[in-house]
Amino acid sequence: MSKKITIEPVTRVEGHGKVTIHLDDNNDVIQTRLHIVEFRGFERFIQGRPYWEAPVLVQRLCGICPVSHHLAAAKAMDVIVGAGTGDGLTPVAEKMRRLMHYGQVFQSHVLHFFHLVSPDLLFGINADPTIRNIIGVAMEHKDLAVQGVMMRKFGQEIIKATAGKKIHGTGAIPGGINKNLSIEERDHFLKGEDPLNVDKMIEWSLGAIEFFRNYQSKNSELIDNMAAFPSNHLSLVRKDGAMDLYHGVIRAVDANGKKILHDVDPQDYLDYIGEEVKSWTYMKFPFLTEYGKEKGWYRVGPLARLNTADFIPSPLAQKEFEIYKAYTKGKPNNMSMHTHWARLIEVLHSAEMMKELLNDSDLQKNNLETKGNKVYEGVGVLEAPRGTLFHHYRINDQDLIEMANLIVSTTNNNTPMNKAVEMVAKEQMDGHALITEPMMNAVEVAIRAYDPCLSCATHALGKMPLEISLYNKNNQLIDRKRK
Amino acid sequence: MTAKENNQKNSKPGILIYGYGNPGREDDGLGNGFVEAIRSWVEDKKLTNIELDSNYQLNIEDADIMARNDIVLFVDATEEPIDNFCISTVEPSDSRVEFTMHAVSPAFVLDICQKIFKKNPLTYLFHIKGYQWNFKEDISPEGKKNLNKALEFIKPFLLNPGSFHSIKDDIAPCK
Numbered sequence: 033m034s035k036k037i038t039i040e041p042v043t044r045v046e047g048h049g050k051v052t053i054h055l056d057d058n059n060d061v062i063q064t065r066l067h068i069v070e071f072r073g074f075e076r077f078i079q080g081r082p083y084w085e086a087p088v089l090v091q092r093l094c095g096i097c098p099v100s101h102h103l104a105a106a107k108a109m110d111v112i113v114g115a116g117t118g119d120g121l122t123p124v125a126e127k128m129r130r131l132m133h134y135g136q137v138f139q140s141h142v143l144h145f146f147h148l149v150s151p152d153l154l155f156g157i158n159a160d161p162t163i164r165n166i167i168g169v170a171m172e173h174k175d176l177a178v179q180g181v182m183m184r185k186f187g188q189e190i191i192k193a194t195a196g197k198k199i200h201g202t203g204a205i206p207g208g209i210n211k212n213l214s215i216e217e218r219d220h221f222l223k224g225e226d227p228l229n230v231d232k233m234i235e236w237s238l239g240a241i242e243f244f245r246n247y248q249s250k251n252s253e254l255i256d257n258m259a260a261f262p263s264n265h266l267s268l269v270r271k272d273g274a275m276d277l278y279h280g281v282i283r284a285v286d287a288n289g290k291k292i293l294h295d296v297d298p299q300d301y302l303d304y305i306g307e308e309v310k311s312w313t314y315m316k317f318p319f320l321t322e323y324g325k326e327k328g329w330y331r332v333g334p335l336a337r338l339n340t341a342d343f344i345p346s347p348l349a350q351k352e353f354e355i356y357k358a359y360t361k362g363k364p365n366n367m368s369m370h371t372h373w374a375r376l377i378e379v380l381h382s383a384e385m386m387k388e389l390l391n392d393s394d395l396q397k398n399n400l401e402t403k404g405n406k407v408y409e410g411v412g413v414l415e416a417p418r419g420t421l422f423h424h425y426r427i428n429d430q431d432l433i434e435m436a437n438l439i440v441s442t443t444n445n446n447t448p449m450n451k452a453v454e455m456v457a458k459e460q461m462d463g464h465a466l467i468t469e470p471m472m473n474a475v476e477v478a479i480r481a482y483d484p485c486l487s488c489a490t491h492a493l494g495k496m497p498l499e500i501s502l503y504n505k506n507n508q509l510i511d512r513k514r515k
Numbered sequence: 516m517t518a519k520e521n522n523q524k525n526s527k528p529g530i531l532i533y534g535y536g537n538p539g540r541e542d543d544g545l546g547n548g549f550v551e552a553i554r555s556w557v558e559d560k561k562l563t564n565i566e567l568d569s570n571y572q573l574n575i576e577d578a579d580i581m582a583r584n585d586i587v588l589f590v591d592a593t594e595e596p597i598d599n600f601c602i603s604t605v606e607p608s609d610s611r612v613e614f615t616m617h618a619v620s621p622a623f624v625l626d627i628c629q630k631i632f633k634k635n636p637l638t639y640l641f642h643i644k645g646y647q648w649n650f651k652e653d654i655s656p657e658g659k660k661n662l663n664k665a666l667e668f669i670k671p672f673l674l675n676p677g678s679f680h681s682i683k684d685d686i687a688p689c690k
Contacts (some may be wrong), residue, residue: 077650092539092650096618098571147575147619166575167609167623170630177631184576198570199538199547 051475053457061461064454066446066479067313075436083112083427084206090423091200096485099136099191100416100441102204103129104423107279107412109206112427114404117299118279124397125208130278131389132194132203133414137277138233138382139187140417141334141375144483145240146180149372153247157477158470176243179236182227183379189228190386193217208401215396222390230387234348237380241352244373259368259452259478262287264320264329265336266444268415269295273342275381277415283340284320284330289364293320298413301422307439317446318439329447332419333482334374339364346388349381368452371481416441418483442484452478527564528585528676531636533577534569536592542645542658545592549643552666557673565673572618575627582632586679588669589621589638592645592658593689600665601689602682605638637679641665642689 054063078089087106091098106129111117121129151164154173163171170177188198195201196211203209221230248255264287268280282301284293296304307316308325319328330336338357344350356365356373365374389395412423419441426435442449456478460471532553538544550569557565568580573589581587589605607626619627621640629635643665647655654662672678 074650089539092537096571143574163609165609165623167626167630170627174631177627181576181578181627181631184574185579188576 051453051479053453053461053475055461059461059463061454061458064450064457065312066450066453067315075438078425078433078436080432080434082431083109083425083433084431086425086433087204087206088200088202097136097140097416097418098199099132099195099201100414100421101423102195102201103133103278104412104414104416104421105425106204106206107414108410108423108425110402110412111299111410112407112425113207113402114406115207115402116404117297120402120404121208122397122399122402123394124212125400125402127389127392127394128194128209128212129204131213131386131395132191132201133278134382134385134389135187135190135194137415137417138379138386139184139191140483141379141382142180142183142187144417145372145376145379146176146183148480148483150176150180150243152477152480153244153251157473179227179239183233183236186221186228186230186233190221193221205401207403210400212397212400213390213395218390218395221386230383230390233383234380234387237376237383238348241373241376241380244376245355248370248373255369256367258474259455259481260366261368261451261455262366263331263448263451264292264323265339265364266293266320266330266332267337267340267420268298268413269341270345271295274345275337275341275343276345277337277378277382279414282413282420285340285364287364287366289339289362292323298422299411301411301413301424305422305439307443315443315446316439318444319447330444331448332441332444333371333417334378335365335368335371336419337415338374338377344377344381346381346384348384349377352377352380368448368478368481371483375483418442418485419444440485442482445482445484449479449482449484452481529583530565530586530588530673530676531580531584532565532567532588532590533573533580534590535572537571539650539652541647541649541651541653542592542655543648544652545643545645545654545658545662546590548654548662549590549641549665552662553669553673556666556670560674562673564676573621573624574619575624577624578627578631581624581628581636581638582634584636586676587625587636587638588641590641590643590665593642594645594648595642595689597642597644597689599661600641600643600668602642603640603689604683605640639679639682640689641669 050067052065052067053061056062078086081089086109087102090101090105110121115121147166151166151168154169155164166177166180191201192198193213195203203211223229226232264284266282266284268276269283270276270280281295282293282298283291283295286292293304304320304322305318306321307318309316317329319325320330321328338353344353356377409426414421421441422439424437425433428434453475456474460474464471532550534546534550536543536546538547547569550567554567557567566584605621605625607629608622609626621638625638644661645658647658672682
């Protein structure tokens with residue numbers, strides 16, 4: 033008898049995912065699938081709109097990481113207005129955008145670690161769910177919880193100062209920005225009352241890495257082995273091989289570190305990346321076309337970025353990078369749970385970059401915008417918190433968008449997340465007839481390592497429970513559990 | 516200076532009105548629209564004890580701004596079958612409400628506020644009925660009517676914050 037287990041969160045509008053696990057008569061896992069309902073209607077929605085609206089309009093797509101969409105669209109529009117493909121902006125424009133981006137990455141990663149991950153680490157993935165959250169952290173480790181809250185606040189304030197406002201920011205425009213950073217704003221972040229200043233953010237970032245490293249050293253069997261599997265890794269890197277979250281060339285390496293995509297121009301991404309469609313999900317499966325659907329899939333995000341980059345261009349993060357790389361003897365790290373470690377190194381890097389940018393007097397300059405000869409097509413790629421984000425637009429003679437193609441980070445990680453679920457399910461569920469809390473937790477933790485964004489475009493109202501349904505091979509429901 | 520700090524001299528309780536939702540999704544922006552609509556009235560009345568904020572969703576850092584006020588009014592859209600608008604008292608809750616969600620509930624933020632900042636503001640959630648959720652910036656005509664009714668309802672309480680304790684006497688509670 034074949035059985036199917038479904039884990040399904042519920043949201044108000046759209047943007048949800050579920051896991052189905054198919055068992056055979058012996059309760060062995062025969063197939064797993066992670067279904068994420070990606071909203072594709074946005075690409076059609078934006079057609080017919082003036083191109084200059086895109087950086088603001090795309091923020092409607094996601095209330096979770098609107099800055100990433102804002103900047104990716106702006107980068108694509110830079111190309112269209114003739115401001116170049118990353119090197120044509122004025123210094124103040126590029127640096128304001130970078131500050132906005134590092135603020136976004138910082139606050140997003142902080143939320144993920146302190147709110148979603150640290151409770152798993154502090155209390156164990158099988159602990160009572162009522163304490164496995166940041167409130168549980170607040171009760172047991174108040175300092176960590178306070179750090180999480182205040183680091184989020186700092187990142188949000190950076191975004192507000194650079195994007196102009198928290199909702200539907202307008203900071204980035206085609207060819208530049210619409211505001212610089214005042215001395216007062218700068219000093220607020222550099223010299224703000226403790227703890228809301230950038231030096232404290234760096235100090236706390238270092239503390240978070242130390243916290244994780246200590247945990248990993250005591251729990252290496254879990255952290256090193258859970259959902260670990262070899263894969264390709266893809267991200268932007270700077271032309272000299274440095275980590276660069278805002279701009280660069282696209283590089284991919286295989287599981288052993290061999291370069292399989294050699295620093296190509298993001299404008300040419302379609303020459304190298306294809307998207308496979310599968311009948312059971314709306315979300316596509318990107319892959320490197322040279323290596324085909326079976327061997328060309330890749331991971332994106334913090335783990336991938338620390339595998340593709342040769343070094344990190346900020347001193348404290350570079351030091352941590354060297355420790356991190358030494359753990360795998362310089363080889364790519366294929367351990368999914370080490371994504372948390374990589375993510376915290378990026379938190380530190382983002383904090384360091386924010387400090388460097390805040391101390392740069394270019395941010396107070398007034399030449400905000402560049403214009404050149406208009407072209408009809410542009411691609412904007414950046415490293416969003418969850419991984420590489422592609423925005424691609426084509427306009428017509430009336431300056432209206434006639435084509436849009438977006439590959440979001442969670443889509444890039446579609447195959448790896450499915451692999452992670454499969455590995456954990458086989459390990460946890462084989463031979464088990466019952467749906468147990470530890471089984472659910474293990475699947476959830478494996479997915480969470482990738483920090484997928486399941487709630488595009490709007491926030492969910494009310495609960496977003498996990499639901500497990502058990503079906504026999506005739507699709508008859510024989511059990512259902514929810515938490 | 517926060518609204519509360521600004522008004523310590525006249526002892527008015529600090530009130531935070533926090534609307535959340537995505538204004539790029541029609542009526543999902545009713546909470547944000549409420550905040551924008553009441554802003555000019557607050558300024559006209561010189562109600563310096565009132566602090567206004569708005570975002571796509573609530574998150575853990577909002578516990579900080581809550582802790583600096585005595586009364587918190589969250590405003591959100593709802594598609595529940597209610598008449599125009601309703602209000603509910605928010606009690607702290609430590610139950611995590613998400614799978615991989617990156618937003619938290621008013622009850623969760625209040626709980627963080629209590630446990631981290633040791634503050635317990637009187638907290639309400641104001642639900643305004645919405646109807647349309649597409650990729651448009653505008654609130655629907657029906658949603659706008661509900662928004663205006665909600666605005667007129669809340670203004671007397673903002674002028675007389677002491678009456679907030681009886682706010683639920685004047686309105687149908689949310690189910």
